[in-house]
Amino acid sequence: MTYSHAIAAARLARLLLFVTIGIALSASVAVAQTFTPRDESPEEFPAGAGRDETFYTCTACHGFKLVAAQGMNRRQWDDSINWMMEKHRMPPLEAKERDAVLNYLEAAFPPRAPAGGGGFQNPFMKR
């Protein structure tokens, strides 16, 4: 599959929302104490080449919010994909797919400028 094919295919992939077994199962028994996550869609996240592929590759198990909360360089994202495969049962990606995913992650979620305050944010600053 060429890269542009992948993009075109990804548009169609928006039709898909991968539902984990757990959700499929829990949907059958309505239980007050079971938490149902809100559905996410790729459009909620920064636009960019490879967004949809990345979204669907990375949301089979967990929310994309977890991915979007990170700020890392390409090497760290690459390490993170290895980590997903080694520790969290992610199936390996083909080289081209991996590249497309890395391109998006690198562009959309780079290391955040050091705040200097170590996570502290001035609540009074006018934005």
Next chain:
Amino acid sequence: MPERIERSIEELYRDDPAKADAEVFGRETGPSRRGFLNGAGLAAMGAAVGGAIPFAANMPGGMIPAAMAQSSPAGMPPSASPAPASAAPKGPQYLKFPGKSDKLVVLGERPLVAETPENLLDDDTTPTDKLFVRNNGQTPEENKEPDKWKFVVDGEVNNKLELTLGELKAKYKPVTRRLVLECGGNGRSFFTPQARGNQWTNGGAGCSEWTGVRLADVLKAAGVKSSAVFSGHYGADPHLSGTGVTLSRGVPIKKLMDENNLIVWQLNGQPLPNIHGGPVRLMIPGWPGSVSAKWLNRIWIRDKIHDGPGMGATSYRVAIKPMVPGDKPDEKNFRDLESMPIRSIITSPANGTKLPAGTKEVKLRGAAWAGDLTVRQVDVSTDFGATWTSAKVEKPKNKYDWQRWTATVKLPSDGYFEIWTRGTDAKGTMQPHIAGNWNPQGYGGNPMHRVAVLVG
């Protein structure tokens, strides 16, 4: 084909996802759960959803694309026009869940992770609705017959135990303790460069009343052999990918035998709620919360260091020899994070409080805790740490309780002030100004807590 029409795809997947894959698409799910579709199956699935499926190989087995499901939970029109770029919800997202405060901040919904803003930790005993939530896998169904919940104690023991909650309650003496529960990643957001994982501020912690039996009493009944080295704890929460163990961590036998560890079934006098690991969980206070297995179903006594998911590499581990922040880790240079570090927080006033013009004095309340240690001292500053005032620190109710503190600070004028707090543990170790000892997954981040107030 006819069979498939009689039973909906949804039903098939509900009954047996792997079988459904095989039946509907001829997809074989291997042990690695790679969703291999053979050519025909892939075409069938593609046709069913109206298009090719990119990255089909990544689609974990047993997952039904919602576009095919009878009732799509999203109910999204397939051709919904894309929202403008970066339409992700701005600002904190608050938890909506029965029995939980709607002021908890959601860090993730799948898995469910929500933290308690510091100012919500203002009660001496953290009420259940304000206690943080850290689930690592799928949240199991609520158990309807708690007393029948079963767990085993096996491995290096003379008598393997299989106990129901009912038997546990009947055989051992219950105790109630106020204990800090703290996520190992608490404070992760303070690292620079950013460390990987849920971006906790200080809110992955709380101190509630836990009722259960002493783990040591149960271990005595099991008769731990002299070959025992470590434990491995297991819970019933399914892995996010659908198969296997989500997380299984453990502690050295010395820590396991500590008389303060409990097997609990009550939180603040009520049955332990499902999202907090009910009906039964472990409470191994002072260490990363991940050793306090939720939905407890097994304590495995081992003759070597446990190697379950969440042990080893850089998981719940810190660098031995300090590493360059952001660099690739050398996994041989890591040791388990054991006792959690000293942390003091200001629970009142809240960050961002506006005070009337002319306010000259502010009363502060807070809490401090230090893993296995007690808190020796808490200091506060209103001038970015140039000068410090000591707070009045209360004694813990019992070991592993947090210590509440109060202080009054004077403000010289109107304007913008930051109030900082710095705890010191029983060994004299203080909280640093910034999160030090960087590690890839951000453990041990405990810089001083600061809140800003505006006078006038």
